[in-house]
Amino acid sequence: MxxxxxxxxxxxxxxxxxxxxxxGWGAPPARRPNIVLIVADDLGYAxxxxxGCTDVPTPNVDSLAKNGVRFTNGYVSCPVCSPTRAGLxxxxxxxxxxxxxxxxPPTVADDIFGLSLKEVTLAERLKKAGYATGxxxxxxxxxxxxxxxxxxxxxEFFGFLAGAHPYVQTEAPSNLILRGxxxxxxxxxxxxxxxxxxAVSFIERRQKESFFLYLPYNAVHGxxxxxxxxxxxxxxxxxxxxxTFAAMLSAMDDGVGRVLETLRKANLEDxxxxxxxxxxxxxxxxxxxRNDPLxxxxxxxxxxxxxxxxxxxxxxxxxxxxxxxxxxxxxxxxPTVAAAVGASVADSKLDGVDxxxxxxxxxxxxxxxxLFWRFGEQSAIRMGDWKLAKLADGAPQLxxxxxxxxxxxNLAASEPAKLKELQAAYDEWNAQLMEPRWGRGGAAGQDAKxxxxxxxxxxxxxxxxx
Numbered sequence: 001m002x003x004x005x006x007x008x009x010x011x012x013x014x015x016x017x018x019x020x021x022x023x024g025w026g027a028p029p030a031r032r033p034n035i036v037l038i039v040a041d042d043l044g045y046a047x048x049x050x051x052g053c054t055d056v057p058t059p060n061v062d063s064l065a066k067n068g069v070r071f072t073n074g075y076v077s078c079p080v081c082s083p084t085r086a087g088l089x090x091x092x093x094x095x096x097x098x099x100x101x102x103x104x105p106p107t108v109a110d111d112i113f114g115l116s117l118k119e120v121t122l123a124e125r126l127k128k129a130g131y132a133t134g135x136x137x138x139x140x141x142x143x144x145x146x147x148x149x150x151x152x153x154x155x156e157f158f159g160f161l162a163g164a165h166p167y168v169q170t171e172a173p174s175n176l177i178l179r180g181x182x183x184x185x186x187x188x189x190x191x192x193x194x195x196x197x198x199a200v201s202f203i204e205r206r207q208k209e210s211f212f213l214y215l216p217y218n219a220v221h222g223x224x225x226x227x228x229x230x231x232x233x234x235x236x237x238x239x240x241x242x243x244t245f246a247a248m249l250s251a252m253d254d255g256v257g258r259v260l261e262t263l264r265k266a267n268l269e270d271x272x273x274x275x276x277x278x279x280x281x282x283x284x285x286x287x288x289x290r291n292d293p294l295x296x297x298x299x300x301x302x303x304x305x306x307x308x309x310x311x312x313x314x315x316x317x318x319x320x321x322x323x324x325x326x327x328x329x330x331x332x333x334x335p336t337v338a339a340a341v342g343a344s345v346a347d348s349k350l351d352g353v354d355x356x357x358x359x360x361x362x363x364x365x366x367x368x369x370x371l372f373w374r375f376g377e378q379s380a381i382r383m384g385d386w387k388l389a390k391l392a393d394g395a396p397q398l399x400x401x402x403x404x405x406x407x408x409x410n411l412a413a414s415e416p417a418k419l420k421e422l423q424a425a426y427d428e429w430n431a432q433l434m435e436p437r438w439g440r441g442g443a444a445g446q447d448a449k450x451x452x453x454x455x456x457x458x459x460x461x462x463x464x465x466x
Contacts, residue, residue, distance in 0.1 A: 032341045033314070034272040035126065035212040036263075037333065038256060039088070040309070041081065041138060041221035042298060044282025044289035047249060048309045052292060055237065056246045060257030064276050064311040067320045069359050073327040074310025075382075076280055078375055079299050081163055082140045084279045084330065085216070089121045089141065089152075091334025091350040095374050098437030106143045106162055106175060110438035114142025115152065120348050122334045123153030126212045129343045134206070135159060136198040137216040150180060154214070158184075158198040165218055167191045167225040167248070190227045192219045192248070196255030200262045207266045210341070215259065216279075219252040220245055222287055227251075242288040270315045273340050277330050278308040295407040301373045301380040301389050302407055314340075318359050326366045327382060328355060372429045376440055381426040388412075388422035398422070 046052040050065040064070075077087035077094060082102045086094035094100065097116040103109035115121070123133045134156035135149050140163050142148070149157040162175040169177055169188045177184040177191070199215045226247030233250055237243040256276070263269040282289025283298035296302025310328070312318065331352035338345045339354040357363030373380040380389040385402035398412040398419050412419050 031271060032129075032131075032210045033317075034210060034263075034268055035131070035337050035341070036259065036272055036274045037088075037122075037212075037214050037337075038259070038274070038276045039085075039137075039214075039216040040252060040276070040278045041216070041218050042280065042283055042287060042289060043220055043249075043278035043309060044284065044291040045294050045304065045307055045309060046290040046292040047220070047282060050311075051309050053290070055242075056234075056249050058249065058253045060253045060260060061276060061309075061311075063260065064256075064274060064313045065321070067315060068274070068311055068313030069318055069322045069324050071310040071312075071328050072323060072325050074277065074308060075306050075327065075329045075371060076277070076308055077306075077329060077331055077373065079280045079301060079305030079373075080375070081138075081221075081279050083375075085140055086115050086119075088277075088279075088330045088333060089115065089123070090119045091122070091331050091338075091345070091348065091352040092119065093331065093351050093372065093433070095433040095436075096351075098434040100375065100436035101438060101440045102140075102163060103143075103438060104441045108441075109143060111144075113438050114144060114147035117146065121152045122337060123149075123212060123214065125153070125334075125338060125343050125345070126341065127153045127155070129341055130210065131341070132206045132209045132211040133214070134199075134202040134211070135214040135216065136202065137195045137214075138163070138165070138218045138221075139216070145181075148181065156180070156202060159195065159216075160218075164221055164223070165191060166223060167218070168227075169194070190251065192217055192251040192255055193227075196258050199255075199259055203259070203262045203266065203268070207268060212337075213259075215255075217252050217255065220248045220287055220289065222283075224248065224287060230254075239288070245288045272314070273317075273337065274313040275333055276309070276311045277333075278310075281305040281308055293406050299375075300391065301375055301378045302391075303387075303401070303405070306373060306380070312336075312355070312359070314356075317356065322359065324359060326358070326368075327371055328367055329371055332367065370425055370429075372426060374430060374433065376436075379426060379430070381422050381429070383422055383425060386418055386422060388419060388426065396423070 049058045049062045076084045078084045080102050083094045083099050086099040097119055103113040127133050133154045135154045137159045139149050139161045143161050158179050160175050160177050165175055167190055202213055224244040226244050230247035230251045234243045234246040237246055263272055280298045281291050281304045291304035294304040294307055296304030298305055332355050335350050335352045336355045353367045358367050370383045377392050385400050387399045387401055389397045396412045397410050398415055399407045
């Protein structure tokens with residue numbers, strides 16, 4: 001009996017040794033996947049080739065769909081920049097912690113603006129798991145030192161803290177390009193190229209480690225600026241505004257191509273989980289972006305403001321060329337990455353889900369039976385094919401998106417039972433949320449008296465002895 005128990009125990013130890021990195025013998029464990037998260041800014045649903053763009057080639061971004069999964073119902077959690085990024089970084093509806101609006105520029109932003117320090121960012125989770133972490137581009141989640149990217153889980157930062165920046169490096173005292181916390185004093189550069197350069201350098205320097213590369217371009221957000229290198233590609237476009245937009249988009253596509261090429265040269269592409277998403281729909285009147293066949297634009301909870309280009313590639317783990325039609329949301333990035341690297345999310349009540357089982361076919365059903373949006377006076381819920389939306393006037397708009405992707409036929413009057421069902425579900429979710437911690441557009445959207453009172457109270461506290 002003892003001999004059999006000894007042999008059984010020995011066999012178990014040998015099996016453990018074959019997969020344990022601590023014992024130093026047996027087969028080495030498989031390296032955890034690298035993570036690359038690329039975010040475009042103000043890119044419309046139809047601005048990428050695989051989503052219908054015909055006048056601006058985007059072969060590198062398109063390759064992510066060819067080699068991975070393209071979502072036709074991929075959403076973000078807000079139709080503007082900063083709240084979407086708060087949801088993306090945390091995997092939670094940002095309204096749960098009061099991050100409902102953009103802050104405005106640093107000169108007018110509320111002094112409490114920033115991604116809540118009580119929330120765990122994706123970078124913090126991955127750094128804790130032993131990953132090297134870097135961000136190169138637009139942050140837009142806090143201006144004060146405690147909200148700096150390198151205080152929120154990133155080892156490296158090259159970029160700017162606010163919501164927009166000129167594409168040609170210039171002196172901008174309220175919104176400098178920073179390397180870490182130090183202003184960049186290099187020769188003028190085109191920001192899209194610079195962010196790509198830094199991302200490529202990060203991969204090359206960190207290729208022997210597991211890494212998380214966050215590449216939030218400011219392209220194609222205004223101002224519309226492009227270098228001659230990219231403008232020359234689109235001499236056939238007569239409209240100067242559209243020509244500049246095309247050049248900016250082409251520069252970003254080139255950047256994505258350089259990142260993918262660097263991964264391939266380092267033999268890392270097959271072991272890298274790559275996401276590409278826009279932070280909101282396109283502001284068509286501002287930058288000529290296109291949201292066809294969707295209705296609406298950036299800053300609206302209509303489909304054109306919240307349904308975006310969204311792709312994921314993980315060679316060998318996810319099928320190539322797959323088109324996935326079930327609704328997903330950028331909140332899913334955080335739990336999908338955590339599951340891929342084996343990081344626990346027990347400390348966070350995430351609203352996103354791990355998408356890999358659904359995309360690989362090992363799990364049936366849908367990732368979400370309902371998705372929600374609240375953006376000030378605007379609100380929306382999607383349940384299955386049905387969507388209830390309310391814009392600033394508060395009038396209910398009910399659509400069957402399977403039959404009416406362009407939200408042209410409002411069924412609120414003819415489908416009262418469905419309207420009531422969706423409204424009840426939205427009200428239940430809305431009751432869980434915080435009030436916004438700052439107003440729309442920062443200080444300009446605040447109650448001036450309340451803001452003045454807070455500042456007076458702070459000033460009084462500073463004058464107190466001790």
